[in-house]
Amino acid sequence: MNFPSSGPSLTLRPARRGAAALVTVAALVALAACDADAPGKEATPVDEATSQAPTDAAGVPEGFDDLYSQDLEWTSCDAGLECATATAPLTWDDPEAGTIELDLKRTRATGEKQGSLLINPGGPGGSGTDFLETAAESFGDRLLAAYDVVGFDPRGVRASTEVACYDDAGKDEYLSADFDVSTDEGLAAKREAAARWAEACGENTGDLLGSVDTPSAAKDMDMLRAVLGDEKLNYLGFSYGTDLGATYAGLFPDRAGRLVLDGAMDPTLDAAAVSKGQAVGFENALRAYVEDCQAGADCPLTGSVDEGMQQVRGVLDRALDRPYPTSGDRVVTQTLAFYGVAVTLYAEQSWPVLTQALDEAINAGTGDTLLYLADFYNDRNTDGSYATNSIEAFTAINCLDARSSADVDTMRAEAAEIEEAAPTVGTFFSYGGVTCADWPYPVVERDYDRSAPGAPPIVVIGTTNDPATPYMWAEGMADTLKSAVLVTYEGEGHTAYGRSNDCIADAVEDYLVDGTAPDDGLTC
Numbered sequence: 001m002n003f004p005s006s007g008p009s010l011t012l013r014p015a016r017r018g019a020a021a022l023v024t025v026a027a028l029v030a031l032a033a034c035d036a037d038a039p040g041k042e043a044t045p046v047d048e049a050t051s052q053a054p055t056d057a058a059g060v061p062e063g064f065d066d067l068y069s070q071d072l073e074w075t076s077c078d079a080g081l082e083c084a085t086a087t088a089p090l091t092w093d094d095p096e097a098g099t100i101e102l103d104l105k106r107t108r109a110t111g112e113k114q115g116s117l118l119i120n121p122g123g124p125g126g127s128g129t130d131f132l133e134t135a136a137e138s139f140g141d142r143l144l145a146a147y148d149v150v151g152f153d154p155r156g157v158r159a160s161t162e163v164a165c166y167d168d169a170g171k172d173e174y175l176s177a178d179f180d181v182s183t184d185e186g187l188a189a190k191r192e193a194a195a196r197w198a199e200a201c202g203e204n205t206g207d208l209l210g211s212v213d214t215p216s217a218a219k220d221m222d223m224l225r226a227v228l229g230d231e232k233l234n235y236l237g238f239s240y241g242t243d244l245g246a247t248y249a250g251l252f253p254d255r256a257g258r259l260v261l262d263g264a265m266d267p268t269l270d271a272a273a274v275s276k277g278q279a280v281g282f283e284n285a286l287r288a289y290v291e292d293c294q295a296g297a298d299c300p301l302t303g304s305v306d307e308g309m310q311q312v313r314g315v316l317d318r319a320l321d322r323p324y325p326t327s328g329d330r331v332v333t334q335t336l337a338f339y340g341v342a343v344t345l346y347a348e349q350s351w352p353v354l355t356q357a358l359d360e361a362i363n364a365g366t367g368d369t370l371l372y373l374a375d376f377y378n379d380r381n382t383d384g385s386y387a388t389n390s391i392e393a394f395t396a397i398n399c400l401d402a403r404s405s406a407d408v409d410t411m412r413a414e415a416a417e418i419e420e421a422a423p424t425v426g427t428f429f430s431y432g433g434v435t436c437a438d439w440p441y442p443v444v445e446r447d448y449d450r451s452a453p454g455a456p457p458i459v460v461i462g463t464t465n466d467p468a469t470p471y472m473w474a475e476g477m478a479d480t481l482k483s484a485v486l487v488t489y490e491g492e493g494h495t496a497y498g499r500s501n502d503c504i505a506d507a508v509e510d511y512l513v514d515g516t517a518p519d520d521g522l523t524c
Helices: 025-035 128-138 141-146 168-176 184-210 214-227 240-251 271-295 305-321 334-346 348-364 368-377 390-401 408-421 471-480 502-514
Strands: 044-051 072-076 082-089 099-107 115-120 147-152 233-238 256-262 458-465 484-492
Touching (some): 082 214, 099 128, 115 128, 115 214, 115 240, 128 147, 141 502, 168 334, 184 390, 184 408, 214 233, 214 240, 214 390, 233 240, 233 502, 240 256, 240 458, 240 471, 256 502, 271 334, 271 408, 271 458, 305 334, 305 348, 334 368, 348 368, 458 471, 458 502, 471 484, 484 502
Parallel strands (some): 115 147, 115 233, 233 256, 256 458, 458 484
Antiparallel strands (some): 044 072, 072 082, 082 099
16 A cells, blocks of 8 residues: 655555544644543443453464453543453464553443444554544444444554554654655655665564554454454444454454444455555545535635646645745645645545635645644644554554555556546555565465355445545455445545434444344445
8 A cells, every 4th residue: 555655655544533523723723632642530440340251262263262261351431431451462373472452442332232342443553442432423322322332452553552663753754755756766765764664663663563464453353352242243344444344254254243344445456456546536536625615615726627636736746846834843745735635535524624725825825724634644743742653553554464566667657557547646646665665574465265255244335435445445345245235325535324324324223233234235
């Protein structure tokens, strides 16, 4: 997977981070302030604090009995949630290699409990514990009544044993760097920057860096299923979380319960095809924004939609030649400017903030709002610290899951194809092969049947103009999983449940709560 050709080559993370909250700059600043680490409430035991795991000997990998039968001590924590820490193996290949920690949070079922529902917001690198804090705002009451909803930080992520690379200052420099990849010298400099990042990740993370792959995280989920006392795994995954859920189904089809995969990824695509698909997805989302902007008042983009697209590209190109000044001591490079534009395309409710950012750039030549948006995307706090390690985990997981070619001629050919398909933003999805070219650990092979034979119905949801996980990816996942039923949301933005309409909500909740799968081909 890849991202800005000018910057560190990270794909736009398909993650649900509540971009719809970016309605005004004031709201954005408030969100950034909330990201900062603050002293938490003192942890106190809760009723039924210990979760007793059932005997699951038939399905326990050899040597991991103690982990599958561990007890969780739940304590009360912030936002009315309950928190616990689970122990997982450093690697599922060797029970003697040591252990890591997985951070968990849950909401208790408000009605008669049916079991636990694990959730994942995407990424890879998204925090499920952070996501849980806002889940009650978007999940239906019936779902919250029926399940203990459990958010977890996957291995390598956030409050679990984490991937670590640069300090905050080094991360600032890395995430804002621009490179002229049109020259061999610029491309070589870009690869060298990625190699230094990879070396730092290896030095500061250790052996965990080689086992944060998606199949290992799916095996962690099976352990959590047993520890939480569930015979089957019930799961709601968004974006990258759909890959995690589909991986679980492939590895453990007999233990799959009710799985909903929203904003689905296509498991059959290689890394180069993913880059092209995302480039086209964001191109289409940007075009929808430009058309909407020009139809309203006070839009800084003039002329036709094509001309408006060219003006957005002009804002990005100007940042490469002359970074935008801000009211602080930082400037907006082309890489940061693109982060700022792209993050607003995850939800159409964020489009007014993009209009404000473009107005500042075009008419005032400044970049304050673009910088706020880029920092929101990167989880950067106003004090210069980073609220999460989402970028580090994102890179590490992707480099173990799949890689693009780092051959220069191959990358240039792929870049030409991507830029033809997405002329406004395609350059920012090219040359991703350099990101993992010098990664210290190899790709992890997936030796299971991706079709998940024998699994119960799996609900796959796609949004027709989703920028980060294009609709055709949902079709690809539905075609791959033997038991999949495809649900389509006709609309803008990334993912559907919790942000679209009652048709989607009913389809998801009827299945998770009542076990009634929607008709294959349902369109909402």
